[in-house]
Amino acid sequence: MKKTLRKTFTLGFLLIGIVVYGQEFNFDIQNTTLNEYLEMERKLGSEQIPNIRNHVSVENAQPIKFKREQKIISDLVGYYYFKKKDSTMSHILYEWDESLLTLKANTNDKKSKKYQKALIRKFNELETMIADIYGEPKTTGDLSNLKQANEKGGLKQNVKWFPNDSTEIEMYTSVSNYYEKKGMMTIAPTHRIRLYIRNTKKEAKVEPKLSEKRLNTLKIISSEFIETLGNKNIAKSKGYLSTLIIENVTDGQLNTLIENWDFTKETELVYSGIQVGLDGKIFTMLNFKYKDDFTEPAKELLKMVFDDNDKVVGIQPIKTQN
Structure with a gap:
């Protein structure tokens, strides 16, 4: 009886973990409204932050941004892009990139192995989570050799899913401590993850006519x-x-x-x-x-x-x- 009870508690704990983690992201961009995404961020306790850049677009309004605190790695910033005319979701960008939060570009800001391993672990966790829903992705790059992070080019990996004919999910990471400055050109250390959820549905073009x-x-x-x-x-x-x-x-x-x-x-x-x-x-x-x-x-x-x-x-x- 005790053994059975222990298994029950373990299963319950795992299920709770999956539900909570799953609430952090919603990949069904076709059937989720802007208000539902904003409500998700509020429930997570995210901080809405201002835009510091003007995003020029004919169709899209300025994105709504939220920041979520993270441990070890950079805080997550989520960008919610939507159409001006009807607030239909256009795409979402989730970004873990400390340089964008500090606004310090092209600096020789190298990261510890602990930080790099945590960033790669986060990337792998996200990939596993999405793969559990949509299957194995189309993959390029490799993150297995951490020593390569100190070499030119660093560690990179890109993964893509195409859940249907109007949704694309893309995630990539760059892990590099390499620094080089030659004249006007600078290669700076880079540690980031970017996760895109894109609504690729093409709207039927209605040609305007003069009656x-x-x-x-x-x-x-x-x-x-x-x-x-x-x-x-x-x-x-x-x-x-x-x-x-x-x-x-x-x-x-x-x-x-x-x-x-x-x-x-x-x-x-x-x-x-x-x-x-x-x-x-x-x-x-x-x-x-x-x-x-x-x-x-x-x-x-x-x-x-x-x-x-x-x-x-x-x-x-x-x-x-x-």
Whole structure:
């Protein structure tokens, strides 16, 4: 009876350990929301920390960062990247890298064997945990010879899993005490683990289209705007401008515009289309020519760009080369 009871307690302890450890990471990025990831970090007692770098992205918002305290090795920093438009998870980065926390780059900061062994042990534990869920990874590199950490190139290993056609998990480590400085080039000791969970699902691209109804609306607005400029009514013309530009447009600029295009002459539309800005915003472009200009191409064009509120974000007279 005592032997059976001891086995029961051991099994219970192992199960508790697995549950707690499993709560530290969630690899199902397709079915986990940003709020669920943030709640996981709060339950772990993680500290939310500010971004010290601006992460430039058309689709992604600035990541939300958390720090978790670790023993022996560097504290863990988690970066949660999500889409601006709907907060869908884009990817996650978990990083154990002391140099990023101290902001000391290219220093001769060598680590003890105890630290290196602890970092490799952490990497192996993570690999085993993920392999238990998704099977053996695709592996390159080797961590078996610790002496190599003192040589150029150091110890490196990269492992990858592809749980499905829209998820990729990648983890790599670099363990090196090698330091070399030649002129502007520095090879500094590196001790890090990076674990990526990527949502690789491709969104179906929806090509923006300009409907006939909206085109007719913009043609009417353009005609009214042109007439207002032809009457040199600066105050009224500003009512057609988008909030994106109105604060930066001066009376002098509008007068210069009037001097470079004859707004009293009749015009006709020669081109309409959609253009996408660098930030992903959609704009509509209309090109007009003087109605009495029969040359091909027209000698002069008036380019007008509208935002999605049918307000003018750009207007430019163009002289073509014939």
